[in-house]
Amino acid sequence: MKARVTIMLKDGVLDPQGEAIRHALGGLGFxxxxxVRQGKVIELDLTATDAATAEAEVKRMCEGLLANTVIEKYAVEIV
Incomplete structure (x- = not known):
């Protein structure tokens, strides 16, 4: 079973990388x-066979390590 975690900065948190991308796109004529908000995607291969258990485990991973929940939000998708 696979899980995909999408991590983004929370609304209201300054995103300098996103702003740099927006500026560069403008310079290219876009x-x-x-x-622009820039984030990251993490894909995990899991041994769990139950989707609900896998999702709960991945959420614990996010809370403990993968996301800085003070400034980031995350979404878990079991694929």
């Missing part, structure tokens, strides 16, 4: 981009 003027229609008003804002």
């Amino acid at each position: 003027g229609g981009v008003g804002g």
